[in-house]
Amino acid sequence: MSIVSKLSPIIIVEDSDEDFDTVVQAVRKAGIVAEVQRATTGGECLDLLRGASAIRPAVVLMDLNTPGTDGREALAAIKGDDALKLFPIVVFSTSADPRDVVYCYVAGANAYHVKPVRYPDHLQLVIDILTYWLGRVALPDPGRTKS
Amino acid sequence: MTDSTIQTETPTPWDGQPYSIKRHGLTLTNCDSEPVQTPGCVQAHGALLVLDPADLTVLQASDNSEALLGHPPEELLGRPVVAVLGPDGEARLRAFLASEPTDRNPLYVLTLPDRGVVPPLDVTVHTIDGVAVVEFEATGRTDAGEPDYYALVKKTVNRLQTADTLRQFCDIAADEVRTLTGLDRVMVYKFHADGHGEVFAESKRADLDPWLGLHYPAGDIPKPARDVFTKIWVRPTPDVDGGLAEMVPLVNPETGQPLTMTHCALRGASIMYTEYLKNMKVTAGLTMPIRRAEDLWGLIACHHYAGPKFVPYQVRAACEFLAQVVSLQYKAAEDREHFAYRLKLDGVHQQLVAQAAHEGGLSAMTDGAPVLLDGMAAGGAALYHSDRWWRVGTTPTEPELEALGEWLVGRPEFTSATRPLYATDALGRDYPPGTAFADVASGVLAFPLSRTNRNLMLWFRPETIHTIHWGGNPHEKPSVTGPYGPRLTPRASFELFAESVRGRSLPWMAVEVDAAARLRLLIMELVVSRAERLADLNTDLARSNDELDAFAYVASHDLKEPLRGIHKYAHQLLEDAAVADEEHRKKLEGLMRLTVRMDGLLDSLLHFSRVGRAALQLEETDLDEVLAEAVEMVGSRTADGRSEVIVPRPLPHVRCDRVRCREILVNLLSNALKYTDQKEKRIEVGFIDRNEAQPRGRPDGAAGHAIFYVKDNGIGIPAKHHGQVFKMFKRLHGRDEYGGGTGAGLTIVKRLVERHRGQVWLDSAPGAGTTFYFTLPCQEGA
Numbered sequence: 001m002s003i004v005s006k007l008s009p010i011i012i013v014e015d016s017d018e019d020f021d022t023v024v025q026a027v028r029k030a031g032i033v034a035e036v037q038r039a040t041t042g043g044e045c046l047d048l049l050r051g052a053s054a055i056r057p058a059v060v061l062m063d064l065n066t067p068g069t070d071g072r073e074a075l076a077a078i079k080g081d082d083a084l085k086l087f088p089i090v091v092f093s094t095s096a097d098p099r100d101v102v103y104c105y106v107a108g109a110n111a112y113h114v115k116p117v118r119y120p121d122h123l124q125l126v127i128d129i130l131t132y133w134l135g136r137v138a139l140p141d142p143g144r145t146k147s
Numbered sequence: 148m149t150d151s152t153i154q155t156e157t158p159t160p161w162d163g164q165p166y167s168i169k170r171h172g173l174t175l176t177n178c179d180s181e182p183v184q185t186p187g188c189v190q191a192h193g194a195l196l197v198l199d200p201a202d203l204t205v206l207q208a209s210d211n212s213e214a215l216l217g218h219p220p221e222e223l224l225g226r227p228v229v230a231v232l233g234p235d236g237e238a239r240l241r242a243f244l245a246s247e248p249t250d251r252n253p254l255y256v257l258t259l260p261d262r263g264v265v266p267p268l269d270v271t272v273h274t275i276d277g278v279a280v281v282e283f284e285a286t287g288r289t290d291a292g293e294p295d296y297y298a299l300v301k302k303t304v305n306r307l308q309t310a311d312t313l314r315q316f317c318d319i320a321a322d323e324v325r326t327l328t329g330l331d332r333v334m335v336y337k338f339h340a341d342g343h344g345e346v347f348a349e350s351k352r353a354d355l356d357p358w359l360g361l362h363y364p365a366g367d368i369p370k371p372a373r374d375v376f377t378k379i380w381v382r383p384t385p386d387v388d389g390g391l392a393e394m395v396p397l398v399n400p401e402t403g404q405p406l407t408m409t410h411c412a413l414r415g416a417s418i419m420y421t422e423y424l425k426n427m428k429v430t431a432g433l434t435m436p437i438r439r440a441e442d443l444w445g446l447i448a449c450h451h452y453a454g455p456k457f458v459p460y461q462v463r464a465a466c467e468f469l470a471q472v473v474s475l476q477y478k479a480a481e482d483r484e485h486f487a488y489r490l491k492l493d494g495v496h497q498q499l500v501a502q503a504a505h506e507g508g509l510s511a512m513t514d515g516a517p518v519l520l521d522g523m524a525a526g527g528a529a530l531y532h533s534d535r536w537w538r539v540g541t542t543p544t545e546p547e548l549e550a551l552g553e554w555l556v557g558r559p560e561f562t563s564a565t566r567p568l569y570a571t572d573a574l575g576r577d578y579p580p581g582t583a584f585a586d587v588a589s590g591v592l593a594f595p596l597s598r599t600n601r602n603l604m605l606w607f608r609p610e611t612i613h614t615i616h617w618g619g620n621p622h623e624k625p626s627v628t629g630p631y632g633p634r635l636t637p638r639a640s641f642e643l644f645a646e647s648v649r650g651r652s653l654p655w656m657a658v659e660v661d662a663a664a665r666l667r668l669l670i671m672e673l674v675v676s677r678a679e680r681l682a683d684l685n686t687d688l689a690r691s692n693d694e695l696d697a698f699a700y701v702a703s704h705d706l707k708e709p710l711r712g713i714h715k716y717a718h719q720l721l722e723d724a725a726v727a728d729e730e731h732r733k734k735l736e737g738l739m740r741l742t743v744r745m746d747g748l749l750d751s752l753l754h755f756s757r758v759g760r761a762a763l764q765l766e767e768t769d770l771d772e773v774l775a776e777a778v779e780m781v782g783s784r785t786a787d788g789r790s791e792v793i794v795p796r797p798l799p800h801v802r803c804d805r806v807r808c809r810e811i812l813v814n815l816l817s818n819a820l821k822y823t824d825q826k827e828k829r830i831e832v833g834f835i836d837r838n839e840a841q842p843r844g845r846p847d848g849a850a851g852h853a854i855f856y857v858k859d860n861g862i863g864i865p866a867k868h869h870g871q872v873f874k875m876f877k878r879l880h881g882r883d884e885y886g887g888g889t890g891a892g893l894t895i896v897k898r899l900v901e902r903h904r905g906q907v908w909l910d911s912a913p914g915a916g917t918t919f920y921f922t923l924p925c926q927e928g929a
Contacts, residue, residue: 018712065704076855094707097757117711117746118739119718127652 008058009035010130013045013074015066019115022063026126032134034058040075041066049084057087059133061126064093064100064110072103079108086140090129165397165405172418181417183371185405188391188415190384190453195392195413196228197399197406200244200279203228203237206399207406209413211392215265215283220395228281232259232270240272240281249273251378251410255460258286269460273410278399280406282413286459296465300326304472313477313484317348320447320473325350328458332777334358336447340654341572341611344368347445355452370884372420373443378409378610380467384416384432386455387424391415397791412463424450431456435465435470437477437616444477448676485658492662495522500669504677509670513537523659525606526587532602542607543584554578555593557600566664568594572608572654582650586610590652592660594667597674604667608652629656699756703749710749714742751891758898763804765925770798770855773805774832777812781820790820790828799853800833803923807899814892815857815919822880822917823861831858842910842920849906849922858918864911872909873897896921 010027014020020038027036037055045062046069048055058112060078064071069093078084088110091099095101096114113129116122133139167187187775189195194215197207204227208220217232223230229237236257243249243256253273260269268283303323310316317335325333332355335348342365349359376382392415406415424432431451438443447470458466495517502511506905509532513521519528520540527540531552536545543551555561560569576579581588590608595601717738771794778792812832817851819830835842835854842854864872873893896919900907903925911917 016708016712018715021706022715094704095700097753115707115711117707117714117743119711119715122711122715129772 009037009055010134011037011039011045011048011055011057011060012067013042013060013071014063015040017064019063022119022122023126026123026130028125029107029123030130032130034134041068042071042077043069045074046077049062049087051076058139059130060087060089061129062089062091062105064091064095072100072107075109076107088133088137088139090133092126092129154334167393167397168415168418168591168699169391169393181371181419182405183375184407184409184414184831185396186408186415186417187405188393189282189408189411189413189414190386191392191411192386192389192457193282195283195394195411196223196231196281197394198228198279198281199401200274200277203241203279206278206401207394207396209392214270216897217262217265224395232257236270240270243272244274249279251252251275253280253282253410255410255464256281259283266589266767271412271460275407275410276404277402277407280408280411282411284412285457293776296327296461299323300465300468300472302915303327303469307472307476310480311483312487313480314348316476316480318350320469321348321350323467324435324447324469325447328433328449328456328462328815330431330451330456330458331355331453332358332450334448335437335445336363336448341365341648341651343611343648344445352452367423368446370421372417375409376434376443376446377438377441380435380541381412381463382414382434383412383458383463384421384424384434385457387416387421387430387432389455393485406926412460428452429899430454433458433466434464435473437470437474441480444474444481447473459775485656487659488656489662492522492659493665496662496666500666500673503670504673507677508533510537513539519604519606522605522662524608525592526609527605527607529605530603532596534926540607541609543586543588547580547584548605550580551578551591551605552601552603555603555605556578556595561595567593568664568667569760570655570660570663572652573650574724576648585650588652589650590655592655592663594663596667596670604663604670606663608655611648611651611653620729658927666834696756699753703753704751710742710746714739718744727922751895755891755898756896758807758810758895758902763807765802765804767800768803768805768808769800770808773809774812775797777809777816780809780813789826790830792816793831794830794922795831795833796854798832801853801923803925808923811896811899811921812857814896818892818919819857819859819861819917823859825860827860829860832856833858842918844908845920846906846908849908849920852905852924854920854922856918856920858916860916863912863913863915863917864909866911869909869911873907 010032012020012023014023027034037047037048039055042062045060048090049057062071062075071093075089075091078087078089085108089108091109091112092115093105093112094115099110109134111129113125116125159292163188166182166185169188171179176844189209191211194212195207195209196205196206196212196216199206204225205223208223210220211222213219215564218230227237228240232240236259239257243254249272251273253271255897256270256272259268260272267286269286271284273280278305303319306319306323307316310319321333321335324330332349332351334346336344337347338344339362343362343366344367345362346358346360351357364409394406413479429450429452431454433449433451433456433586435447437447474749485794498517499512499515499519499522502515502517505508505511506515509530513528513530514537519530525540527538527542529539529542529548530537531548537550538545538548542548555569558569561567571577572590574589575585581591587609588607589610591605592608593603593605595603636800713807717735721739773793773926776790816830816832833856835856837851837853841850842856871890873896900921900923905924906920907919907921909917909919
């Protein structure tokens with residue numbers, strides 16, 4: 001199986017090297033041909049999306065608890081920004097706290113997943129997420145920013 | 148008609164005739180009707196002439212005039228007084244009357260010299276009702292010369308000013324009067340609010356029995372006698388056995404009125420009085436009032452036992468002056484005393500409240516130090532607080548207090564917005580059942596501690612008769628019965644008085660009632676400040692809960708991330724062909740198992756911390772539906788067809804948090820399914836209504852609520868572990884026995900039940916299955 005994401009990159013917001021590596025493994029196992037851009041904080045993610053050389057990602061995989069500007073703030077900033085709000089943001093967090101889940105959906109997250117502790121489960125979940133968002137979901141043209 | 152004529156509604160024995168002690172004094176049946184101010188007689192140790200002030204002719208003379216003045220009345224009546232006083236004396240009297248303020252004010256005029264048989268006589272004069280009253284009295288003077296009365300009085304006044312307390316003040320006054328007069332016993336006799344008197348201070352000849360502290364019935368000093376003492380400053384009775392001399396004629400021949408003798412030193416004493424004195428072996432007396440205006444506070448009463456005792460005019464004048472000084476200072480001394488008492492009461496009460504604040508309960512007031520009784524002069528005190536009585540000292544019994552408390556709460560006094568306080572010195576009058584315990588609580592001072600419930604504070608005062616030493620008690624003081632029978636003895640008057648004070652206590656002083664009212668305010672403040680403190684604590688608690696929440700969240704996240712990493716590396720090592728060694732593989736598998744388990748523990752911890760805080764969402768809930776959902780959630784374990792959940796009768800609808808109640812049931816059900824070795828797992832879920840037979844082991848707090856239960860036929864729990872099953876992460880079995888688990892399920896159940904203000908407990912024995920019971924009181928009222 002191979003998914004070509006029409007040259008649109010994917011952004012992984014992840015401060016943990018182990019967890020980022022798991023995503024990289026998943027991308028490879030899923031046969032996804034796309035540039036993977038890493039941000040270690042929510043702030044870096046916003047930098048990638050804004051500015052002259054802004055990336056227009058096919059999907060953003062967002063950890064919530066990052067140093068500095070965290071995932072929650074970045075999520076809220078993206079969904080509150082008309083130029084960015086159409087990018088699908090998939091939250092991928094350690095937290096199963098119902099308050100986090102509710103917060104993220106209210107802020108406009110497109111999905112919320114809890115990271116499993118077992119590595120095989122973890123890996124499979126990332127594969128499933130990426131396969132779904134890059135292969136199964138109809139999304140607006142990345143160039144489109146207005147509804 | 149004079150202002151001192153006694154008006155009575157019932158006919159008097161001398162009806163229509165002028166009164167004379169000699170003629171009518173023994174026919175009296177009631178001391179209070181005796182016309183003591185117009186007795187018609189003088190004490191026989193002196194003589195009295197009534198003169199027409201215009202020409203100084205004699206209108207009336209006492210019938211002993213011959214012995215003392217050398218002329219019988221018939222020689223004097225209608226004639227000028229010159230026959231007695233001589234021309235110089237008459238001239239002096241005339242000049243004196245013209246220049247001195249003699250109206251109702253006896254003043255010394257001159258001394259008639261010794262005329263052989265008759266001793267020198269002091270002559271005093273005052274005017275009243277248009278006549279001049281001239282009194283002749285033995286001087287009692289010896290040749291030793293006059294003491295310096297001015298110096299004596301000055302010294303006395305100086306000493307009085309050094310007194311700190313009322314008692315000290317009265318002690319000094321008694322001492323000084325005895326020094327001044329030479330009488331055997333001087334008492335300061337203090338009237339109480341109910342009219343009875345107490346020997347409050349005493350100075351006496353060393354060999355006499357002390358009467359200090361004895362109380363005497365109100366009737367011992369009849370009202371007419373008291374009335375006289377609001378008009379005069381000194382009352383001498385120099386010879387109790389001296390007899391009486393009657394006025395001739397008995398009434399003023401010009402006006403037909405008896406002589407008003409209120410201001411006469413020689414005024415004839417009532418036989419009642421002299422008998423009373425004789426029965427106490429008193430031979431001479433002198434009495435001075437302590438008063439302001441018409442208010443008689445007490446008497447300075449002097450007794451002499453060694454025969455007649457003439458206190459000359461000069462000394463009496465000094466005594467009179469002293470009585471006025473004492474009267475003026477008495478009020479100030481009493482005020483100081485009340486102020487000191489007030490300070491003491493407030494001091495004790497403030498300590499009590501501080502103590503209650505420190506120990507966090509009002510009960511300290513009845514068993515700590517100080518206690519309620521250390522301030523107020525009372526026999527006992529009680530406190531109704533925290534649903535029980537706290538007693539100290541002598542009080543009615545608890546059932547009696549119970550009924551009294553109920554009655555008090557309904558008193559109109561208790562509804563006062565500013566000062567809800569009830570005080571009585573005769574409880575039986577307001578509350579007839581109170582007569583049953585009048586001996587300990589004739590007096591009650593009470594106030595409510597709160598408006599909403601029955602919390603009360605009460606002080607009790609015993610019946611007066613039990614609290615004081617009565618002078619009439621024959622064991623306290625010897626008395627003899629005179630020729631007129633026992634009526635005129637302190638003993639008899641005591642018996643009369645005892646009836647009148649039955650069911651009465653000493654009245655509560657204004658200073659005491661005020662102190663009680665202030666104590667109530669202090670307690671209210673304490674209650675309010677405790678409520679504020681509680682609010683502060685709640686705020687603190689909320690803050691620390693939030694902090695704990697944040698901590699639990701961060702901890703779980705930050706701990707989970709490395710855990711995931713460890714699991715990942717172990718997994719990758721295991722995948723790696725390099726680890727071929729079976730032992731190493733096992734260790735790596737163990738490592739991964741441990742990380743999974745730790746992950747489960749962190750989840751439980753996080754869940755538990757959330758369970759305690761999130762607000763309940765109470766709604767009318769069908770517990771049957773909730774149970775059905777719960778059974779479905781644990782369904783994977785019941786799907787084997789060998790477990791059944793029995794519900795003997797439909798569960799009720801209750802008001803509760805639906806999701807949390809489901810969690811309670813899920814936890815209890817999965818517990819029941821887990822801890823069993825039965826092939827046929829049988830679980831019964833039901834309830835016991837509040838009016839049905841209650842299960843054994845039910846805690847008291849669960850009484851009155853519907854009890855729900857989940858009963859299994861599992862392995863059971865030994866009694867010694869019953870207390871531990873609800874502890875966080877406490878497992879009774881090996882980690883992987885009975886399906887494993889983190890050991891948080893029952894802890895969460897307990898927390899959830901408690902959030903519903905309920906209780907959870909169990910009944911179990913090894914092999915006999917386990918029944919978990921719980922209540923959900925939140926449904927009521929919440």
